[in-house]
Amino acid sequence: MPDVFIDNQRFYNPVDYVLQQIGGTWKAPVLWRLRTKTLRYSELEKDIPHISQKMLTKTLRELEKDNIIEKKVYAKVPPHTEYSLTAKGKMIIPLIESIRNTGLELMKEEGIDYDAMIKEEKKNVLKK
Amino acid sequence: MPDVFIDNQRFYNPVDYVLQQIGGTWKAPVLWRLRTKTLRYSELEKDIPHISQKMLTKTLRELEKDNIIEKKVYAKVPPHTEYSLTAKGKMIIPLIESIRNTGLELMKEEGIDYDAMIKEEKKNVLKK
DNA sequence: CAGCTTACGCACCAAAAAGTTCGTTACAGC
DNA sequence: GCTGTAACGAACTTTTTGGTGCGTAAGCTG
Numbered sequence: 001m002p003d004v005f006i007d008n009q010r011f012y013n014p015v016d017y018v019l020q021q022i023g024g025t026w027k028a029p030v031l032w033r034l035r036t037k038t039l040r041y042s043e044l045e046k047d048i049p050h051i052s053q054k055m056l057t058k059t060l061r062e063l064e065k066d067n068i069i070e071k072k073v074y075a076k077v078p079p080h081t082e083y084s085l086t087a088k089g090k091m092i093i094p095l096i097e098s099i100r101n102t103g104l105e106l107m108k109e110e111g112i113d114y115d116a117m118i119k120e121e122k123k124n125v126l127k128k
Numbered sequence: 129m130p131d132v133f134i135d136n137q138r139f140y141n142p143v144d145y146v147l148q149q150i151g152g153t154w155k156a157p158v159l160w161r162l163r164t165k166t167l168r169y170s171e172l173e174k175d176i177p178h179i180s181q182k183m184l185t186k187t188l189r190e191l192e193k194d195n196i197i198e199k200k201v202y203a204k205v206p207p208h209t210e211y212s213l214t215a216k217g218k219m220i221i222p223l224i225e226s227i228r229n230t231g232l233e234l235m236k237e238e239g240i241d242y243d244a245m246i247k248e249e250k251k252n253v254l255k256k
Numbered sequence: 257c258a259g260c261t262t263a264c265g266c267a268c269c270a271a272a273a274a275g276t277t278c279g280t281t282a283c284a285g286c
Numbered sequence: 287g288c289t290g291t292a293a294c295g296a297a298c299t300t301t302t303t304g305g306t307g308c309g310t311a312a313g314c315t316g
Contacts, residue, residue, distance in 0.1 A: 001157065002249045004235065013228075014230075015160070015228050016153060016231075019152075023151050028143040050140060098223060099143050100146075102146050103141070103145045106146065106149075107134070109216075118130065120130075
């Protein structure tokens with residue numbers, strides 16, 4: 001497995017190359033939400049539990065740099081920005097779905113029904 | 129996306145859960161080599177470029193803990209250990225292949241033919 | 257005219273990941 | 287009896303990640 005250099009960055013193998021672009025804690029949650037629609041910064045922030053502004057901003061900058069998402073800025077005050085997938089981003093979504101499905105399977109083997117958990121949570125949100 | 133607790137560890141979502149188990153720099157290289165055959169510690173060490181002993185050991189321990197690989201020890205001196213995939217490990221290999229294939233595609237879009245690079249490298253190794 | 261709003265960048269600090277070096281075991285060959 | 291060997295564990299340092307809090311623009315609202 002030889003090393004590969006792209007944009008002056010070294011990657012050990014193709015898996016490494018992919019995981020640099022979509023790995024880490026926050027990239028998948030962002031991409032997952034953008035898979036069907038364009039969203040604003042503040043919408044992402046509200047919808048992704050635990051994410052800090054710093055991490056959201058950093059994640060968005062990296063996804064932009066790798067040409068996975070696009071940013072559209074409406075130059076007003078207060079600011080308004082929208083993020084959406086690029087063609088490359090759309091190409092990558094099926095992979096995220098595969099990873100997610102594997103995760104659901106593995107969780108099931110641990111006795112956890114994640115889809116049911118999500119439904120439960122929605123009920124509780126509505127109650128409030 | 130609610131949090132999930134498994135073995136006292138928190139995961140934000142199914143993708144997070146999978147990437148904790150197979151993400152990072154070294155897990156895929158190890159699993160990729162074990163996908164077809166059992167290997168000794170020293171064989172893995174020789175075959176994976178750049179890996180340090182510490183990282184190899186740590187990676188193997190984590191994969192064992194997550195029940196993805198098995199260790200067989202032959203109690204002699206010098207030591208002899210063998211690593212192979214468990215059933216769960218075999219389940220995960222297709223996902224690694226998907227990630228790898230996506231990586232190959234993305235590299236191709238950057239003008240890099242990784243399979244050709246590997247062939248070149250093999251020639252060079254034989255020359256030495 | 258004070259305060260709220262959105263989407264950040266920046267500085268500072270703590271925590272986690274990763275690399276480097278060293279030590280160990282016990283037998284086999286020189 | 288000194289050296290090499292395989293597979294590590296432990297200690298230490300460096301690098302990378304991640305979190306918190308602060309500052310900012312400029313118009314709209316009370």
